[in-house]
Amino acid sequence: MTDIIFSSWQNERFDGREAAATDDKSPAKVKLAAEFGPGERIKAFMGWDGIALRDDDVDIVDMCAKYAEAVQGESCGKCFPCRVGTRIVADWLKKIAAGEGQKEYPGKIRELALSIRDGSKCGIGQTGMTPILHALQHFPQAFAAAITEQKKAGEGNYRYSVTAPCISVCPSSLDIPRYVEEISEQRFADSLATIRQAVCMAGTLGRVCIRPCESNCRRANIDEAVSIKWLKRYVADYEIEKNRHPEISGRHHNKESKKVAVIGAGPAGLSCAYYLALMGYRVTIFEKLPEPGGMAAVGIPDYRLPRAILRSEVAIVEEAGVEIRYGVEIGKDIKFADIRNDHDAVFIGVGAQGNSPMGVEGEEKNYRGFISGVQYLLDINLGRDPYPEGKKVVVVGGGNVAIDCVRSSFRIGKPDVNLVYRRSKTEMPADPVEIKDAEEEKVNFHYLCNPTKILEKDGKVVGVECIRMELGEPDQSGRRRPVPVPGSEFVIETDILIPAIGQKVDYSFLEEADGIKLSKWKTVDSDGETFVTSQAGVFASGDCVTGPDVLVRATGNGKRAAEKIDLFLTGNKVEASIEERFRTLFSTIGVYDKEEQLGVIGGLRRAHLPMLDPEERKRTFEEVEAGYNAPAAIGEAARCLRCYRIGMIALG
């Protein structure tokens, strides 16, 4: 990044051309990738926070004119300053670039651009004038020369894309401001259709998404982040509540001859299958369990994600034309090689449902009462008590699966529920909201201790020996590494011991001859951009590639994989799309600034969901949170600041 010669990013001027002699460290604030695609050099960037130049042959006047044109083209027309003002600015800049500018133009542009910046309704107008104002400030001579010399600007090669802080971190690339705005405009069905363009599991994600978007919400800079997740749930529920048949739009029928097999009906597989079906492919999902949803079905209890919701979303996938074959285990019922032979492409989305060992004495002995977290939840979700005789429960781990295990234990009538975690509460990877809920429901948390030995009697678990831990130096993950305190062993009596310290990929469905390579973490090795595995025509994404990860990444990558499979099946080069490249580019630059002062009042706290009382809810699998009603959803959606912004690159 040291090759940036000029930057005005976030109002900090850096001019490498003048400073080069005195300072060899680049203080340029902007982190601009060198290349867009292979061999495509990025010469300059214009965006919401200013300008960055890598080459000095970029015609700043021309780029400003094109940027203004892009802003006008993206203006939604819903406020006057942006709709009309940016058109005037774009016209003037175009004239200057065409060598027809007049002397007073730069001054007038500046004046009008300031009005647009301060007067516009949303991010397009509020940020769209920033690089132009910067250019007028830092390159006045370029404009003056273009006007006095009446010279035509050199036309460059530009590309632009629209993003927003929330969109930029959404692994499923949901157009969040749009669907939120549609809710504020009471267009609930339209909003759901917008969501479905990116994910086919709106009701699921609306309940269990870890919502990176909300951590990147600019509304938090003035009061609280918009409740993006609950809004998503509102429109998904709306369709069901109003008894509407799910609407599937954008369906094509042109590629029906090609067949794709999807292994695993989890979030990645469902998503991949859904979008392939919309493109017109014949898709069959092979699912081992009698139930769809993968980890979403197995690992998420009913009180967070009612089964009916998950089933209705799977019904939408089927409605799109996907066939799901349940109870078919690859490697057992059908060989992977046969599936490959019968289909034009195969997508592996088997997830990570294998159990990671704790490395504790006795864990391989199959004692009664020793049950893996995933198995425990699966049994409960299928309506069984995994071990009816057991009353006391100890769960080991700090992730969402561990929390789901303890909370579900209450709901199947276990009176004494404990959680053992080797670090402290602050390091726990589980969703803080869920930790709070579990605390309210009176789970006994044992922080800073780790199991060392399973205690048994007659082949049944009777307790677990643990050792106290203390936090040492930070490890690779940035969290402080827990270190055992010698001699601090103690025993927790229990009937059930549940390891929930992480899952691994069960790749036993593959045979060596299949030739699918695994990574060094024993996950399926697939390319991060193209999802291609070591075998042609075989693609993979989801937890089986990443290891245990969040649902919204599985759905996002499932859809992206579908697009790559389409490229493959239509004989195109399988590569990252323009939008994906922009996404990478923008995420390096950073679309959200936590420190930004917005200069306006907030004063509207987010609307919260009504919840069941902890003592009542811990005994039932009924959904804990009730959704929004219409006024709450509309009011919440109206809090969105619609922080769209445009980034443009000059290539060459």
Place this chain on the structure above:
Amino acid sequence: MDMIRLTIDGKEITTREGRTILEAAREGGIDIPTLCYHEQLSPIASCRLCVVDVEGYEKPMTSCTTPAVDGLSVTSRSEGLLKMRREILNLILTAHPLDCPQCDKGGECRVQELAYEHGIEKVEYAALREDRKEGYATPLIRYWELRCVLCGRCVQGCREVSGRAAIDIKGNGFEARIAPTENGDCISCGECLSLCPVGALTEALSPVKGRVWQSERTDTACPHCGFGCRLTLNVLDGKIISKVISETNLPPNNTSLCIRGRFGYDFANHEARLTEPFQRIDGEIKKLEREAALNITVENLQRISAEGKGIGFIVSPRATNEEIFLISRIAAHFENGRVASAAAYHTGKVASAFRRMGINPGYHYETIRTCKTIIVAGADLLINNHLLANKVREAVRFNGSRVIVVDPLPSALSGIADAYLKIAPGQDALVFNALSRRLLLDGKYDKDAETLEGFVELRQSLTTADEETPPLSTGVEAAMLDKAYGLIRDEGDTGVIFASGITTSEESLAALLNFCLLKGLHKRGMIMPAALQSNAVGAVAILKELASPDELIRDSEISGLFIYEDDPFHYLNGELVKKGLSQKAFIAVCDLLPTAVMDFAGLVLPSASFAEKEGTFISGDGSVRAVKKACSGKAAGYEFLNELFSRLGGKRYSNPAEITDEIQGLGLLKEEGDAKEPGIGKARFAASGDILPQGVPPNIMMPHRVPSHAKDAHAETGKYRLILRDLFMNHHLWGHDAAASSAKCRVLSAEFFSSQSSALSPQHSVLYPPKDRLFISPEDAALLQIADGESLCIESADGAVTRPVTIKAGVKTGVLECVLGDTLRQGVPIRSEILALSLRPSKVIAVSARKV
């Protein structure tokens, strides 16, 4: 709610928490300029003119969206803000033509006012917008796309008030404009029209345009349905109604009207209007002076009375209270005088049921908004009482209310219903009995109900074990009934709105009202019958012994008939009417336009349109609405009645207000509060005191009865229930536009509404033939092997007709839907032959159907 204090421009303002800065400023009398803001809509925030500065914050912000927070110090006027506003106005005018001299809105245009106030003398910028002359969603409204400033009010109003999505902003940036959406969702309610702050939307109906300084404006009441909208007539030269507008300060409808209220007024100035009385002697028409007409009337009525025969009066439920009162007095003058009105068919039935059961009628429309769950039963609010549908939507939007629709046909609200109970026609009783039964079994009913007469019997009959819930014959899915029950089971007010779909059957009405009493809705909640005609409630209040028109027509004892502004051919079986009328010795008809019944009249008298009358209506909520004279010309009908009454020895009133006072003195219209002027007050229809006979216990449960046709109507192939729509439509609206090429009148028919589900675009739908249309479900069409447009022969106990059918998804199996139309016969509207299928005015007729 907590109070907060803030200062705006140095003035301290106390307001409720949750207000915006703009609302707080307006409460405090501080004027912040706005263009897109409208009090009836959620903030749009497109114009950015309402920007203010807040101390401690760097950026200006829009006061319409920024909450008023305790302790804020706000500046609404400063050099900087003024500059921003001027800049915005400059931008608006850049994209807005200065065709003010020829613009309809000239003189009352918001942009004009703002430009004037801000001293904008010239436009700074230039950019050319091409007029693409794009069509609007409806031919009744013209869109001047260059005048449009894209404030977004019309789009917001369409969604938020009308619950449609007929228009949207299409295109980006400078090229954005308002365009119809693909779903063809427009119902021509004109909400968009009334919200437009500039002249971008104008009604395309009236050939003459009256501008603010050219026309006189009169606030009056809408003559079409019984909701009681208040509207303002723009009148040119004291004669021609050029435009109907509705304003924010006129509740209960504020800016809203429906298609009929806003556009359905050309009958008032129609060329076919009757001007003079005439006599028909042996088929010859002889014009008369009013004096002669009076003499003939008095002579005939007195002669018939002297012969000991009865005299019947049929009065329109759209006549004013004062006219109805005069008729009741005239009738009382004769020993055998009887009065009938079509109000008897719905509102009259409701009133007598309420009376029997001790339920007080009359609820403010605002009550709807307080209900947690609203049940809409047998009421297609899109066709009648459109504003009532808007009120329900408002409750959903602002209160999060849930909606249950009970109707055999998809209706205005079934699309947003949380539970849509698509019952077999006439089987409503089974649904309400099933809900009541569950309340009883779960002990979730109002315990006070146990003290009511009839409770024990009702419980006994409803909770007997052999009853299915839901009864299979209702045609309702069990899961949907469960869902509906879940919505009404628990605490929280439930409201019930119902109309002729319920009153068409005694069992349905009794079952519904029993359910209401079990839930205790007469104490908390709402039992609201929709009023179908503009003064149906008034007619029922004033006419104590109200007969139904068919009764008087059939009654051979009645020899003289005086028909006031009504046409029984419009809603009754034609043969029955013809036969009845031919037996009368004397028939006088008073109406403003030619009607079918006039062919049988010996004497025809001209009447006046609502715009020429003074008087009152009582609307569905029991409020008195003032009908004001807006056009010159005589209230001929009223004057005739007044004169007739005095000739018969009654009082001669000097003006209608004198009658209003007399009615009030009798306690028939009860005023509430300090509101003296009718129309503004919250006067209540004096129901309980007057209708409820003394000594009757306040609430009685009706005995539980299972509908006689509680079998599945569709069990036998070819057996159908025919549902008639638009039965009580204002006959003045029908077909008077003689030029068949002009479809403007016909657009007011319900055919327009039903067209939304067909593939036709709105532009086509107004060109529908003015005949009635018959709809059948795709399933039944397949069963009968009939294709779209082929003819179906439908037969009832009383008659048979053959009609082409249209296949329509959404129609329930076993149901035929008929939207009644009319045809013109020598300039006179003739209602469809479908009415021949039933000897009684009925919304549901049992028929058999076969392909011809």
